[in-house]
Amino acid sequence: MMNDNPAQKLLDLLEELRLRQNEYCWEVWQDVLHIKTKEDFPIAFAKITILLEGIIEYLIVYEPDAEQDCQYLKSRFSQAMMGQDLSGRMATFMSYFDEHVFKDLRNFSRIMRTNTVGKRLEQSELGEILQQMQGLKNSVIEADISERLQLSICKYINRILHLVEQYKISSSEEILSAIEALAGHVGMDEEGRKIFEDEDKKDLKEKFNTALSTTASICTIATTLNPQIGQTVMKLLTG
Structure with missing residues (x-):
């Protein structure tokens, strides 16, 4: 059992970033991740990667048929991380996430909800x-x-x-x-x-x-x- 649903957290994060695609990438990350310097960014972004790994680890055990979708999601994140322009718009990051990614995350969140206990803090x-x-x-x-x-x-x-x-x-x-x-x-x-x-x-x-x-x-x-x-x-x- 897990106490936080990483798929839902990742989905919520991407939904927020999608609404802010026209804002400057670095300013959005500063706001969303509560960081001040670019030296802080790799560590903060690594936590997003941990959410992703949590999804993959769960699905490999409970939904092995979804492994291919997991790999697609992982590849999208890798490409987005490398392709984003911190001095440009958030769209340079979000352009790598198509509707297939959002659909998969909604599905993963639904699956993981069955083994998620507790509640999100308000x-x-x-x-x-x-x-x-x-x-x-x-x-x-x-x-x-x-x-x-x-x-x-x-x-x-x-x-x-x-x-x-x-x-x-x-x-x-x-x-x-x-x-x-x-x-x-x-x-x-x-x-x-x-x-x-x-x-x-x-x-x-x-x-x-x-x-x-x-x-x-x-x-x-x-x-x-x-x-x-x-x-x-x-x-x-x-x-």
Whole structure:
């Protein structure tokens, strides 16, 4: 079972890009993938490739007759990646995707839906996560803790924020893993543990409790995992 339908995500992405064919390619990618520099582009685009590989791996097992269509889809993406002009229009990328590709993706999405559990995060839920994590980041920056700890915690928070912003090509499971990594990092750090022990850091502790438990609960419900995982995340911090 999978918690995100990669075929539907890829279809949604291409549908959006198709509507923006007359815009400049690089500006569209910056907006869609939430990247700033062209150095970030290969890594972000690789996530799209991971969606594609997820489709292929699934269909090879469950729908081997669709392998030829998978190879056609893969070849289209390879050609589009090589043929696009980042300084030109998005049409230089989208011209490689004909109606056959969209038809296949709709069909693949329907097939994969039978083995997809959970639900996609709604925009309101993504917004709630962003608000909670940005609020936590602000509190960490303002807190009376070492610069070392501030920087290390913010690095983990930035990872979560980035995954949420890139939810079109990321997943609930990735976000949850990043939350667990943050909790584990703070819980294993000697100074970090004091946030949950010192009375004078009560406000920061409450910020952590609220932000991490809320975010973890949203993601665990989306993946149909036990909602108690939200509490498990907090145990990583409090020991």
